[in-house]
Amino acid sequence: MSDIPGIILAGGLARRMGGGDKSLLMLGNKPVLDHVIARLRPQVSGIALNANGDPARFASYGLPVLPDSEPDFPGPLAGVLAGLDWAAEQGAEAIVTVAADTPFFPTDLVQSLKNAAELQVKPIALAATPDPERGLLRHPTFGLWPVALREDLRAALRSGIRKIVAWTDHHGAASAEFAATPYDPFFNLNRPEDMVQAEVILGTHN
Numbered sequence: 001m002s003d004i005p006g007i008i009l010a011g012g013l014a015r016r017m018g019g020g021d022k023s024l025l026m027l028g029n030k031p032v033l034d035h036v037i038a039r040l041r042p043q044v045s046g047i048a049l050n051a052n053g054d055p056a057r058f059a060s061y062g063l064p065v066l067p068d069s070e071p072d073f074p075g076p077l078a079g080v081l082a083g084l085d086w087a088a089e090q091g092a093e094a095i096v097t098v099a100a101d102t103p104f105f106p107t108d109l110v111q112s113l114k115n116a117a118e119l120q121v122k123p124i125a126l127a128a129t130p131d132p133e134r135g136l137l138r139h140p141t142f143g144l145w146p147v148a149l150r151e152d153l154r155a156a157l158r159s160g161i162r163k164i165v166a167w168t169d170h171h172g173a174a175s176a177e178f179a180a181t182p183y184d185p186f187f188n189l190n191r192p193e194d195m196v197q198a199e200v201i202l203g204t205h206n
Contacts, residue, residue, distance in 0.1 A: 002110045005092050006044035007083030008036055009076050009141055010051040010100035011068055021057065022189050023100035028202050032189065035103035035202075037061070043110040044096060048086050050079035051100075070154075075162045076141050077153065084150035092147060099141040102188040104201060112176040113144040120174035123149060126165075129180040136175055139186040140164035143173075 010023045010033070023033035040047060048064040052073070055065035066086050068078040080097055087095045096110050106112065109127065117125040127142035141164070149171065156167050165173075178185055183201050188194070 002043055002096075002114070003045050003092075004094050004096050004110060004114070004144070005046045005048065005083075005087055005090060006040045006110070007066070007079065007086075007095050007097045008033070008040065008047065008049045008063075008100050009079040009083075009097050010049055011073070011076070011079045011082075021051075021100075024057070025189070025195060027103060027195065027198055032103050032198075033058075033061070033100060036098060036100055036105075037063075039103070039105055039107060039109075040098055043107070045092075046090070048083060049100075050082050070157050074157055075164075077157055077162065077164055077167060080143070080145055080164075081150060081153050081157060084145060084147050084153065088147050088150060094144055094146045096144050097141060099188055101190070102142075102186055103198065104183065104185050104187060104205075105142060106178050106185050109142060109176075109178075110144075112178065113142075113174075116174040116176035117144055122172045122174035124168050124171055125174040125176050126168060127186065128175040128177050129184060129186060130177065131180075136177065138165065138173075138175060140168065142186065143168075 024031045050066045052067050066082040070078045083095045113125040123146050125144040127139040128136045131137040
């Protein structure tokens with residue numbers, strides 16, 4: 001277990017899935033969020049959930065629910081900021097984020113992100129997988145973020161920056177590379193047909 005808390009990013013609007021909470025859709029015999037928590041919990045010191053709207057829908061999980069601190073759903077960077085603000089109150093120096101709709105992410109995610117940041121001497125680390133056409137494909141909702149950069153991130157969001165890599169490239173981000181076989185560990189649930197594929201992955205590899 002790491003001394004770093006984990007933040008599950010569930011603040012999106014899920015338009016391509018028809019709205020609602022993708023993390024509460026059933027995968028196997030339990031919600032997607034249960035799979036995400038089960039993978040994350042052994043890797044971190046604690047967990048909080050970034051989500052907007054009525055937090056009561058997540059009450060059964062007993063987790064802190066952190067809404068975006070910036071208005072108008074500015075994207076996952078707002079969730080990172082909410083996590084950093086919460087972590088600062090806990091006295092933590094960094095957080096790791098994962099996406100709430102990605103149930104198969106690596107079980108060594110946190111340690112690999114920490115190792116990449118240290119070896120590449122960068123303040124931020126992002127997960128990545130090899131892509132035959134585009135080279136290294138980054139997965140920026142899976143990252144290691146230092147609390148020391150939270151005010152810089154707040155200013156960036158208020159200046160209009162929305163893309164994660166637009167901000168991380170400014171500071172320099174290490175890449176923690178993960179294998180994309182026998183399945184992409186960062187496969188996420190965007191459309192109804194993705195749920196069918198997720199059931200296949202769950203039944204075959206997990």
